[in-house]
Amino acid sequence: MPRCCQLVMGPAGVxxxxxxxxxxxxxxxxxxxxxxxxxxxxINLDPAAEGQFAYAAPEVDxxxxxxxxxxxxxxxxxxxxxxxHCMEYLLENLEWLxxxxxxxxxxxxxxxxxxxxxxxxxxxxxxxxxxxFLVKGPLSLSVCGxxxxxxxxxVDPSKFVAGALLCLSTMIALEVPxxxxxxxxxxxxxxxxxRVLDMDSAAMVARMGHLAAHGRLQPLTHTIAAVVDDxxxxxxxxxxxxxxxxxxxxxxxxxxxxxxxxxxxxxxxxDDVGDGGTEDEDAMEDxxxxxxx
Amino acid sequence: xxxxxxxxxxxxxxxxxxxxxxGTKSYYVNLDPAVKSVPFAANIDIRDTVNYKExxxxxxxxxxxxxxTSLNLFATRFDQVLSILEKRAxxxxxxLVDTPGxxxxxxxxxxxxxxxxxxxxxxxxxLVYVVDTxxxxxxxxxxxxxxxxxxxxxxxxxPIVLTFNKTxxxxxxxxxxxxxxxxxxxxxxxxxGEDMGYMSTLIRSMSLVLDExxxxxxxxxxxxxxxxxxxxxxxxxxxxxxxxARDYLPDMLARKAERVREEDGRRGKEMARLMxxxxxxxxxxxxxxxxxxxREGEGGEEGKGKKKRKDEGKEEK
Numbered sequence: 377m378p379r380c381c382q383l384v385m386g387p388a389g390v391x392x393x394x395x396x397x398x399x400x401x402x403x404x405x406x407x408x409x410x411x412x413x414x415x416x417x418x419i420n421l422d423p424a425a426e427g428q429f430a431y432a433a434p435e436v437d438x439x440x441x442x443x444x445x446x447x448x449x450x451x452x453x454x455x456x457x458x459x460x461h462c463m464e465y466l467l468e469n470l471e472w473l474x475x476x477x478x479x480x481x482x483x484x485x486x487x488x489x490x491x492x493x494x495x496x497x498x499x500x501x502x503x504x505x506x507x508x509f510l511v512k513g514p515l516s517l518s519v520c521g522x523x524x525x526x527x528x529x530x531v532d533p534s535k536f537v538a539g540a541l542l543c544l545s546t547m548i549a550l551e552v553p554x555x556x557x558x559x560x561x562x563x564x565x566x567x568x569x570x571r572v573l574d575m576d577s578a579a580m581v582a583r584m585g586h587l588a589a590h591g592r593l594q595p596l597t598h599t600i601a602a603v604v605d606d607x608x609x610x611x612x613x614x615x616x617x618x619x620x621x622x623x624x625x626x627x628x629x630x631x632x633x634x635x636x637x638x639x640x641x642x643x644x645x646x647d648d649v650g651d652g653g654t655e656d657e658d659a660m661e662d663x664x665x666x667x668x669x
Numbered sequence: 670x671x672x673x674x675x676x677x678x679x680x681x682x683x684x685x686x687x688x689x690x691x692g693t694k695s696y697y698v699n700l701d702p703a704v705k706s707v708p709f710a711a712n713i714d715i716r717d718t719v720n721y722k723e724x725x726x727x728x729x730x731x732x733x734x735x736x737x738t739s740l741n742l743f744a745t746r747f748d749q750v751l752s753i754l755e756k757r758a759x760x761x762x763x764x765l766v767d768t769p770g771x772x773x774x775x776x777x778x779x780x781x782x783x784x785x786x787x788x789x790x791x792x793x794x795x796l797v798y799v800v801d802t803x804x805x806x807x808x809x810x811x812x813x814x815x816x817x818x819x820x821x822x823x824x825x826x827x828p829i830v831l832t833f834n835k836t837x838x839x840x841x842x843x844x845x846x847x848x849x850x851x852x853x854x855x856x857x858x859x860x861x862g863e864d865m866g867y868m869s870t871l872i873r874s875m876s877l878v879l880d881e882x883x884x885x886x887x888x889x890x891x892x893x894x895x896x897x898x899x900x901x902x903x904x905x906x907x908x909x910x911x912x913x914a915r916d917y918l919p920d921m922l923a924r925k926a927e928r929v930r931e932e933d934g935r936r937g938k939e940m941a942r943l944m945x946x947x948x949x950x951x952x953x954x955x956x957x958x959x960x961x962x963x964r965e966g967e968g969g970e971e972g973k974g975k976k977k978r979k980d981e982g983k984e985e986k
Contacts, residue, residue, distance in 0.1 A: 387777045388733060426731030448732065454703055455732035456673035456770045494773055498813035499672040499804060526777075534823050541820035544875060549813040551868050587826060587920030592912070596819075596881040603874045 379477075380634045381486035381510065381517050385546060386524030388492040391559045395524060395615065396487050397431035402623045403485070414485040419477075421506075422491040423447075423462035424455065434489065436476040438466060459493060463502040470509055477515055486517070494542075497549045507550050520633040521546065521554035522626075527564040530612065533583045536572050537600055540612075544603075553633035557626060561614035569614055577601030670821070671799030672814070673770040676834040678704055680799055680893040681767045685709045687899050688763060696757060696764040698750065700784070702739035703732065703770060710966060711767070713750055715743045717964045736774055741943055744780035747787055749963035755791060763906075764792070776821055779939050785825055789921060795828045795909040796821065802890070803839040808857040811847065812875065819882045826924075828909040828917055831888040836897055841890035848883045851876060 382399075384392045400416040420434040424444035442465050447458040466473065480486060496503050510517045523543045529535040543556045561569060572580075581589045581601050588597045613629060616622045671677050681697065686709065688695040699711035702721040719742045725735040754764060766788070768775045775781035788794050798818050805811045822829055833841035847854040854876060887905040891898035 387773045388737070389778075424731065424733060426734055445731070454705070454770065455736070458732075460674070492773070493673070493771055494817060495672045495674070495771070498810060498817055499674070499801065501807070501810050504809075534826065538820045538822075538824040541816050541823065544871075545813045545816035545820065548809055548816065548868070548872060548875060551809070585826075585920055585924050587916060588823070591920060592916040593822070593885060596878070596885055599878045599881045600819075603878055606874065 379480055379482060379484050379486060379515070379517050381488060381519050382522045382630060383488045383490050383507070383519060383550070383552070384522050384524065385490045385497075386492060386559065387494070387526070387542075390492070390524045390526050392489055392492065392524060393425075393430040394617075395522070395557070395559065396489050398617050399487060399623075400431060414483075416485045416487055417480060418487050418489060420489045421466075422489060423466075424459050424491060425489070436473075438462075438473075441466060441469060441472050456493070456495065459491065460495070460500055460502070463491070463496055463506075467502060467505055467509075470513070473509075474513070474515060477517075494545075497546055501549065504550055507552060511552065518634045519552045520630050521550055521552050522630065523547075523554055523556050524559040524615075525556065525612070527558045527561045527569060527614070530558050530572050531564060531568040533572065533575070533580045534585070534588060536580070537584075537597070537604075540604060541600070555626065555629045555633060556612045558612050558614040561622070562616045562618055566614075566616075573612060573614075577605045580604075670768045670772055670775060670796060671832075671834075672772055672801060674804075675799040675801040676893050677770075677799050678707060678767055680797075680832070680834060680891065681765050682707055682709050683891075683893040683896060683899065684763075684765055684902075687896065693762045694760055696754070696761050698754075698764060698766045700740065700743070700775070701767055701769045702743075703736055704767070712966055713753065713963060714966065715739065717966070718746060719743055733771070733774075736769055736771065737778065737780075740769060740774060740778065740780045742947065744783045745940065745943060745947070746963050747784055751787055751791060753963070753965050754788075758792065772817075776824060779943070782824075783936065783939075785827070789825075789827060790925070793910045793913040793918070795830060795906065795913055796825060797830050797832050797906070800831065800833045800841075800844075802833045802835045802841045802844065806839065806843065808847070808854060809872075811844065812872070812879065815879050815882065816875065819879070822882070822885070826917060826921060828912045829886040830902070830905045830909050831886050832902065833888065833890040834893055836890040837892035837895045841888075845888065845890075848879075848888065851880060 384395055386392055396418045400418060403414050403416045406414075417436075418431055418434045419436040421438050423438050423442055425439065442462050444455065444458040444462050447453060447461050447465075448455065451458070451461065453461060477486070490503065507519060509515075511519050523546055525539040525542065529539045540556075543554065547554045558569060575583075577598070578601075581597050584597060587593050613626050614622060615626060678701065681699075685695060685697050697709065697711040697713075699714040699716065702715050702719055702724075704716075719739045721735055721739050724730065724739050724742070725732065728735070728738055730738060768781075775784075785794070798821070800814065805814055818829060818831065833844055843857075847857060858872070887909055889898055889902045889905050891902050
């Protein structure tokens with residue numbers, strides 16, 4: 377099966393690097409057979425990453441190719457301009473990435489620590505181009521997005537909607553299956569989170585105050601609520617690093633998106649880059665019906 | 670507010686210029702600690718109180734961390750800003766607030782939320798969401814950008830004036846078409862030629878959401894560079910300010926009343942945590958360049974005004 381990868385994304389400070397580290401540790405600690413026991417390899421894709429990572433040195437680090445600091449100095453750009461420049465530079469030098477990723481074996485599980493800045497997703501679509509390369513290019517990776525949202529935003533229906541829209545914005549930008557995760561769930565009251573997650577649209581809307589529920593924003597709120605109801609794609613999984621079940625659920629959903637560890641019908645040989653995304657899409661369609669998470 | 674590179678600061682500069690030319694009293698607050706020098710100085714500038722380069726050094730942070738920390742430092746002093754603004758308010762029409770380059774430093778941070786709420790509680794506030802028109806011309810990028818704006822709407826609960834900037838390079842009529850005519854947007858998607866697969870149903874649902882979203886906001890096209898469209902812009906802003914008073918403010922007051930105990934407690938804790946973090950870090954350094962009192966300057970021109978507008982928000986008395 378092709379190499380599988382998770383793209384770990386989310387606003388700055390949400391805990392992407394920590395997630396990568398914990399995922400690696402969790403998988404390393406698994407005993408016995410089964411797809412839980414996988415070799416997790418971390419790749420840093422953030423040229424502006426600062427200081428030490430939460431995890432041990434990444435196996436591939438874009439900062440070996442280019443760093444935001446260097447660009448800022450050499451080209452007298454601000455932090456944003458430098459970051460964009462770095463990513464565009466990476467896109468011009470994809471062979472570098474290809475060489476580094478080729479060494480991984482089939483069945484290896486790659487985790488990409490991605491830059492947080494939303495500008496790279498919905499403003500200048502560099503991340504989209506990168507994803508296209510990973511999926512449709514010579515590497516033919518099986519890619520699933522993992523979007524992290526801070527648990528503090530999940531305890532209030534309005535903020536929940538805001539967070540859900542962020543996730544959706546990224547999903548639409550990258551066009552790969554995506555798992556949405558509530559990060560730092562151990563820091564927030566479990567019941568609060570469950571209450572928000574269990575709410576159906578009517579209950580959610582009722583808690584959002586007059587403006588959203590009855591006033592100017594009412595039609596919009598209702599439309600959003602309907603999408604949230606209909607689409608388990610926007611389901612959120614809480615990540616409590618201390619809870620094994622939490623990890624199991626996350627990996628299970630990511631696996632469904634990636635078809636990791638399943639031997640399905642022999643796949644059509646990929647003879648055309650245009651087919652790159654299709655299999656993931658089919659998988660997602662099937663899984664969509666089964667998913668109740 | 671808007672994505673980095675969309676032209677927020679240029680727009681604020683243009684607005685400042687136009688208002689001054691008209692003789693309308695305005696006030697300019699800069700919240701971007703890393704902005705390069707600009708022709709018009711701000712009346713209140715975060716850079717006067719917080720030295721971004723110093724922060725980087727003293728706290729041993731990279732550029733992103735330094736921006737965040739600079740904003741945090743400034744947020745702890747924001748009550749001073751509010752006092753100054755409240756003093757000046759009777760004479761002011763508009764207060765323009767420029768936010769940090771990276772959009773999420775403001776939208777998804779505690780300090781951004783503190784500042785936004787503080788302003789909205791005292792003055793009619795609205796968000797000017799600046800869009801880089803030439804860069805948004807692909808339907809999926811457009812959609813993603815609009816969803817982000819919608820997310821901000823629910824996060825901040827403030828009226829939005831969608832401002833398509835750089836119309837001197839590319840007219841924003843394609844965007845208006847997409848927003849007003851769903852069929853045209855679909856055509857755009859088809860022309861993009863991607864096989865959307867399972868995404869197509871999601872995109873269709875999100876398009877319905879966006880349809881509703883567009884009805885809640887005003888949209889204008891401007892060129893900060895040439896000055897095109899600025900009068901239409903101000904009309905939209907004035908309308909949004911009325912909307913704030915009519916629709917958004919009562920909601921905000923109601924929520925505030927409900928939450929006042931919770932809010933104060935939580936904010937107090939956040940502030941305390943912020944202060945504690947700062948004190949801890951301050952012990953390492955000499956004070957990190959964030960010790961200054963909030964200073965008020967004359968600005969590039971005489972700044973006085975009543976309404977407050979952020980390229981984040983705008984307010985009016």
